[in-house]
Amino acid sequence: MSHDPNHSHGDHGHGEHSHGEHGHDHHEVPSDMALRTKALESLLVEKGLVDPAALDEIVDTYENKVGPRNGARVVARAWSDPAYREWLLRDGTAAIADMGFIHRQTEHMVVVENTPEVHNMVVCTLCSCYPWGVLGLPPVWYKSSPYRSRAVADPRGVLKEFGVELPPGKEIRVWDSTAEMRYLVLPERPAGTEGMREEELADLVSRDSMVGVALVNKP
Amino acid sequence: MNGVHDMGGMEGLGPVEHEKNEPVFHHAWEGRALGLTLAMGAWKKWNIDASRHARELIPGPVYLRSSYYEKWLLALGEMMVQAGLVTREELESGKPAPGSIKADPPLKPDMVLGTLGKGTPYTREVADGPRFQVGDRVRTRNMHPHGHTRLPRYARGKEGVIHLHHGAHVFPDSSAHGRGENPTHLYSVRITGRELWGAEGGERDAVHLDLWEAYLEPA
Numbered sequence: 001m002s003h004d005p006n007h008s009h010g011d012h013g014h015g016e017h018s019h020g021e022h023g024h025d026h027h028e029v030p031s032d033m034a035l036r037t038k039a040l041e042s043l044l045v046e047k048g049l050v051d052p053a054a055l056d057e058i059v060d061t062y063e064n065k066v067g068p069r070n071g072a073r074v075v076a077r078a079w080s081d082p083a084y085r086e087w088l089l090r091d092g093t094a095a096i097a098d099m100g101f102i103h104r105q106t107e108h109m110v111v112v113e114n115t116p117e118v119h120n121m122v123v124c125t126l127c128s129c130y131p132w133g134v135l136g137l138p139p140v141w142y143k144s145s146p147y148r149s150r151a152v153a154d155p156r157g158v159l160k161e162f163g164v165e166l167p168p169g170k171e172i173r174v175w176d177s178t179a180e181m182r183y184l185v186l187p188e189r190p191a192g193t194e195g196m197r198e199e200e201l202a203d204l205v206s207r208d209s210m211v212g213v214a215l216v217n218k219p
Numbered sequence: 220m221n222g223v224h225d226m227g228g229m230e231g232l233g234p235v236e237h238e239k240n241e242p243v244f245h246h247a248w249e250g251r252a253l254g255l256t257l258a259m260g261a262w263k264k265w266n267i268d269a270s271r272h273a274r275e276l277i278p279g280p281v282y283l284r285s286s287y288y289e290k291w292l293l294a295l296g297e298m299m300v301q302a303g304l305v306t307r308e309e310l311e312s313g314k315p316a317p318g319s320i321k322a323d324p325p326l327k328p329d330m331v332l333g334t335l336g337k338g339t340p341y342t343r344e345v346a347d348g349p350r351f352q353v354g355d356r357v358r359t360r361n362m363h364p365h366g367h368t369r370l371p372r373y374a375r376g377k378e379g380v381i382h383l384h385h386g387a388h389v390f391p392d393s394s395a396h397g398r399g400e401n402p403t404h405l406y407s408v409r410i411t412g413r414e415l416w417g418a419e420g421g422e423r424d425a426v427h428l429d430l431w432e433a434y435l436e437p438a
Contacts (some may be wrong), residue, residue: 016365020392034244034246036292037251037252037292038248040296040310041251042257043305043309043310043314043315044255044259046304046314046315047304047305047309047320047321047322048321048322048324049258049262049304050258050259050324050326051258051327051328052327053328054324054326054327054331055250055251055252055254055258056254057332058250058254058332059250059254061245061332062243062250062253062329062337064395066335067243077261100224102337102338102392103336103338104257104334104335104337104338105338107338108340108341108385108388110407118254123227124229124368124372125225125226126224126226126227126371127274127373128269128287133336136243136244136303138332139238139240139241140241140245140287141235143285144235144236145226145229145232145233145234146232146233146234146235146236148226148227149226149227149228149229149230149232149234150230150232150254152227152415153228153415153419154375155421155424156421156424158235161234161235162235162237168423169423170306170423171338171423171424171425172355172423172425173425173426173427174426174427175225175427175428176227176426177429178369178371178429179341179385179388179405179429179430179431180267180341180388181385181407181429218262
């Protein structure tokens with residue numbers, strides 16, 4: 001598949017203000033979005049429909065409290081504790097609830113394990129479903145039209161763009177999140193990490209490895 | 220509906236752009252847009268399926284050039300107007316209609332963490348057992364409803380195998396349209412790359428989709 005780098009592309013674009021721009025045009029959102037959002041918030045506050053302090057709490061939750069560190073702790077525990085790993089793979093919802101990470105968009109969890117034979121990768125082609133409680137809010141690329149359109153038809157090509165090349169004999173299993181089930185990839189534990197403590201292991205686990213677009217490498 | 224949101228398998232939408240160390244929000248207004256959407260959800264005038272459908276109803280060209288949170292705000296505006304929480308005139312002017320009564324916001328700041336942390340489970344008890352068992356061969360229906368559905372176009376009329384049974388879940392095709400939850404058995408269905416994409420599909424690859432029983436018939 002070829003890509004024309006001169007084309008504007010879907011979710012990053014911002015209408016007439018981004019013509020000719022490419023790449024990181026999400027950094028250049030017209031200030032009218034800020035103004036429009038502010039106007040909407042003022043209206044809803046004036047009408048008593050929302051409490052602005054509740055909005056502050058929501059923003060603080062995702063900026064500071066709920067993020068991929070949660071998922072990394074789940075993975076590190078599964079790598080360290082075979083009984084927990086078995087539970088996590090059998091009943092992801094209960095095993096994740098045990099860590100206190102059940103959350104909006106993390107109500108029903110399936111954890112899929114990468115092995116020498118199978119690599120798992122998660123997408124939501126229809127919108128942007130993502131397990132917020134263990135990974136936080138989804139990154140822009142996950143929500144973008146290019147990822148949503150291509151992950152199911154050309155997973156190897158997409159992985160290559162993420163710098164991941166898998167042997168042709170390995171199965172790639174793409175999970176399209178079409179319902180309220182949310183998927184977390186349990187990456188393969190890298191060799192050379194024997195004896196590492198759970199906290200140290202969690203430091204190795206990236207968000208992308210738990211979506212299945214990266215591998216975990218030894219330190 | 221066969222909208223542009225249903226983009227699995229499309230080409231020409233550009234390369235996947237991965238930003239290193241991406242912030243949770245690129246602009247403060249994005250956090251406010253998320254907050255507004257979640258806080259307005261607390262009025263319980265719409266459910267998650269109706270919200271998704273409201274985003275699908277954004278005209279295709281606008282959908283493709285709007286960022287994630289721009290789409291959220293567009294859909295939020297439409298849903299608030301339809302629910303009678305604001306009028307179109309208020310939305311456009313940013314000012315409450317003269318004489319409008321001030322409401323009391325249902326989502327208080329001290330409820331945010333608890334509400335987000337509880338989530339909304341979508342599983343339901345049903346009297347009837349599942350029609351299919353793990354391992355059964357099924358064919359997805361060739362259906363093109365004009366309303367909301369979670370059976371992506373690329374996976375219609377395809378043969379697959381039941382991989383997991385998730386129990387009965389709220390059925391989006393009815394729930395999005397105020398026709399009740401109509402809980403229906405939900406399965407993870409494995410469809411091979413070759414079945415989905417012919418010779419272009421990965422020989423060893425597969426996509427797993429979460430599909431409701433109403434989307435499936437015995438193969």
